[in-house]
Amino acid sequence: MNPSHPNPEPVAEPDRLVVDDCWNRIGVFGDKSCKELPTHIRCLNCEVFHGAAARLLDRRAPEGYRESWTERVARARIPKLAGTRSIVIFRVGTEWLALPTACFLEVAQLRPIHSLPHRSGALVRGLTVIRGELVTCISLAHLLGVEDSKAPEGGGPAKAAKGRNAYERLLVVGREGERVVFAVDEVHAGVRYHPNDLKPIPSTVSQSTYSYTQGLLEWEGHSVGVLDDSLLFYTLGRQLA
16 A cells, blocks of 8 residues: 555445545645655546545445436436427517527627717617627617617616526627627527427518518517528628628
């Protein structure tokens, strides 16, 4: 046994094994005073660490462990529907919309938007700084023909609302090297759906929004318009050129 690692015999309990975790005291996760560190560099390379790992793996299984895993493995598996897609859901004014997760580059706090002489207007709100670079800020509400909430131009304090994600944000989206940013009132990431879940768009939806929407998705009591990202970026490319 290595004298630099005082390893008393492990104390065995019914379903527990105690080892001397010297790596947490004098090793790389401790004060690094172990005399063997210059030789092994990392505790993972030390025979003491290997021995402790082997004892932990060889310890007696706790009571009911095998029965619990046997029951879990024996359960009938619920088949997963293939072809699900990941989206980010956001709110602009009173409209709930969504785009594929792959389109999103960043979710940023509100910040100042600088107008462009002879260019800023209904669609282009101006430029804003994202990670040290100027990015065009657009009004998605104008493009889609939906009612926009009046987001502050100067990036003031976020407006509180219900839910931990119900704060105004800037969403940075991009495709093929082109980036734009737009303001939203609320954002929820990590939502998955299957194309079969989409419902047809009712005739009451405005023609402009209808053109960019693939279908409606019911999510947490809201009807979410899943946008056609290819058409959206194509239109933006033409209008911003």
